[in-house]
Amino acid sequence: MVLPDLQRLKSIFSRDIPISCKxxxxxKQRRNEKRKAQRLAKKNNNHQRVPQPNIRPAxxxxxxxxxxxxFSRNLGPGLVNxxxxxxxxxxxxxxxxxxxxxxxxxxxxxxxxCTIHGFCGLCAMSEHVNKCFTxxxxxxxxxxxxPNYFTSNLKKISSNLLLGRQEDAHEFxxxxxxxxxxxxxxxxxxxxxxxxxxxxxxxxxxxxxxxxVTCNNCKANSNSYDRFLDLSVQINGEKSIQNAxxxxxxxDTIDGYNCDACKxxxxxxxxxxxxxxxxxxxxxxxxxxYDMYSNGMRKIHKSVKFPETLDMAPYISKEKKVQAAEYKLxxxxxxxxxxxxxxxxFAYVKNPQGGWLLINDETVHPVSINEVLSQRAYMLxxxxxxxITKSSNNCKPKQDNEIKRPLDFKLPEPAHAKKCLKREHExxxxxxxxxxxxxxxxxxxxxxxIATEPEAWVVRPAGMPYRSLLGNQSxxxxxxxxxxxxxxxxxxx
Numbered sequence: 001m002v003l004p005d006l007q008r009l010k011s012i013f014s015r016d017i018p019i020s021c022k023x024x025x026x027x028k029q030r031r032n033e034k035r036k037a038q039r040l041a042k043k044n045n046n047h048q049r050v051p052q053p054n055i056r057p058a059x060x061x062x063x064x065x066x067x068x069x070x071f072s073r074n075l076g077p078g079l080v081n082x083x084x085x086x087x088x089x090x091x092x093x094x095x096x097x098x099x100x101x102x103x104x105x106x107x108x109x110x111x112x113x114c115t116i117h118g119f120c121g122l123c124a125m126s127e128h129v130n131k132c133f134t135x136x137x138x139x140x141x142x143x144x145x146x147p148n149y150f151t152s153n154l155k156k157i158s159s160n161l162l163l164g165r166q167e168d169a170h171e172f173x174x175x176x177x178x179x180x181x182x183x184x185x186x187x188x189x190x191x192x193x194x195x196x197x198x199x200x201x202x203x204x205x206x207x208x209x210x211x212x213v214t215c216n217n218c219k220a221n222s223n224s225y226d227r228f229l230d231l232s233v234q235i236n237g238e239k240s241i242q243n244a245x246x247x248x249x250x251x252d253t254i255d256g257y258n259c260d261a262c263k264x265x266x267x268x269x270x271x272x273x274x275x276x277x278x279x280x281x282x283x284x285x286x287x288x289x290y291d292m293y294s295n296g297m298r299k300i301h302k303s304v305k306f307p308e309t310l311d312m313a314p315y316i317s318k319e320k321k322v323q324a325a326e327y328k329l330x331x332x333x334x335x336x337x338x339x340x341x342x343x344x345x346f347a348y349v350k351n352p353q354g355g356w357l358l359i360n361d362e363t364v365h366p367v368s369i370n371e372v373l374s375q376r377a378y379m380l381x382x383x384x385x386x387x388i389t390k391s392s393n394n395c396k397p398k399q400d401n402e403i404k405r406p407l408d409f410k411l412p413e414p415a416h417a418k419k420c421l422k423r424e425h426e427x428x429x430x431x432x433x434x435x436x437x438x439x440x441x442x443x444x445x446x447x448x449x450i451a452t453e454p455e456a457w458v459v460r461p462a463g464m465p466y467r468s469l470l471g472n473q474s475x476x477x478x479x480x481x482x483x484x485x486x487x488x489x490x491x492x493x
Contacts, residue, residue, distance in 0.1 A: 057184050057191070059198035064109060065100040067279060067383070069352035076132055076351065078144040078362040082151045086361060087169040090345035091176065092128060092147055093359045094331040094381050097349040098280055100204050102129045110200075114183065119156040121179030122200070124149035144362035150176075169333055169345050170230075170284050170379060177201050177229055197227065205229045205282060210275035210317050213257065213268050220261035225275060230282035230379075241283065241306040241380065245315050249273050273317045277387075281312070281327055283380040288340040297340050303376050306332075308369060310382055321390040327382035335378040348372045 023031075076096075079089040096102055104110070105126040114120055131145045132138050138145070154161040158175040161167055180201050185191050196202055206229060213222045233244040249272055257268035291298040312325040330350040337343015346360040348367065358367045 055186060057186065057195060057199070059195075060184075060200045060203050062203060064104055064107070065203065066103045067100050069099050070103060071133075071352060073133065073352045074355065075141070075357065075364055075366070076359075077138045077140075078359055078364045080144050080146045081361040082146060082148070083164050084166050085147070085151055085163070086345040087167045087172055088147060088150055089359075089361055090333050090347040091169050091173045092150070093347040093349055094333055094379070095125070095176075096129055096132050097331055097351065098204070098381070099330075099352075099383070100279065101125075101200075102133070104200070105129050106133060110183070116183055119153045120183045121157065121176065122183035124153065125180070142362075166341060166343070168288075168340060169335065170232075173282075173379070174229070177205065193227070201229070202227065202278075204280050205278050207274060207278040207281070208276035210273050211270065212273070212317075213254070213270045214251075215257070215259040215261060215266055215268050217264060217266040218259060218262040220259060222260065229278075230284050231274075232284040232286055235285050235287065235300060235302060235304050236289075238302075238304060241285075241304060241310070244285070244304065245283075245312075249315050274312065274315050275317045275320065277312055277316060277325055277384070279384045281310075281382040281384070283382070285378055285380070287335065287376075287378055299335075299337070299339055301376065306373065306377060306380055308373065309385075322388070323390055324386060324388040325384070326386045328385045329372075329380065330383050331381035332372055332375055332377050333379035333381075334375050345378075348375065 079092060081089060105122065106129055108126060110122045111126050114123055116123070127149050128147060137143050150157070151163060154163050157172075157179045161172065161175065181191070181196065181199060184199060191199065197206060206227060209226045209228050211224045211226070214220070231245075231248065233241070233248050235244055238244040238247060251269040251271040254268045254270055256265050258264075259266055259268065285304060287300045288297050289300065290296075306329070308329045310327045310329070312327060313322045316322045316325060332348040333345065334347070335343055335345055346358065348371075349357050349359060351357055356367050356369055356372050357364055358371075
């Protein structure tokens, strides 16, 4: 039996009723008015957001930077490897011992004036350097801190980063500097080239490259300029970093160049030089390149010598008339491994007292300069020590002539280290603790111990922090960072 409703529907659809697809003018007018009202309401409400004023950032006050250390420190803490984060730890170590950046962040001037809602790269770095220099834990031997401000926000630093995956240290360094730049960028806006040059990051690491094209016929020059935060140099066939830089500024031949001066198609020469050099120079050695035979990336294991003092004057544009531009080495980032997808990153840094430290995740110990200079470096960090032009006879940089002012923070004293470990609100609510006599416990002596489940045991050397027992390779799992079964010898009883 067919339902009445179904019969009625069949009767309706069986009729030959002409259907008109056109909309009347009144219907169109009502539809347009409705859409216009919806757009106006969305524009006014904007999801309950308060419109932010388009305030442009002020140029960074260079007088806030101190290019030489204002305090002394021998040893610092290591960094916990939180599941393949050695690339992050090595980069943070090099930035932590960059004097102008660290001493500015220790004053908390950025945190006091920060207007970023959510993750802020400079605020995270400020918290990190405070952990490394102003907490009592940083004074303890074999101490290690967790860089959780960065590991928990890798996706906010860059969407290409993934926690637990081995990343490239140089790529992360550039992502992190970009996150620092966003910390003083207005909301829903971009910085102009002039504003970027006047910001904190470019004030410390920023330089300018000059690309000069010279016509072979009329000798006319055409110059263009690009800003840079680091120099990436080829190391194939080069024995030293000076040779790699000389290759970087070699002139290339251009055939069929249209010269604007002589209006002819001629041969020209293009040369890249440094027009402006930064105070802190970062040199990236291209150790990873594409291999056509294996259809993948391969590592260049070649040893490239680098000096403790580097003169950048031969690589600066001749128009600048620079006689000497000396840079002192203060950090070296090393990659140990066979490929870009595996291996381990660690760093050598110069402490505020002038001594060298090896920071390999949680391990920190002093080393000699000879050990530093013998490494196969992946990134080199230099700081400017002198800059001399033909019009000036001053052998010291401008920053050293400034009056040294004390920093606006206090370093912890070793004698009060344990008291400083407590937070301020815990000190206020602290009550007098009555000493409790320790209860005596009797132990049964045994000649030997039997391990029923050897894989459940964990062993580490006394007095050393938790770290990987798998050599120089980064641990794949957190359990490997705590211990490994290969360290045990099981015998029969």
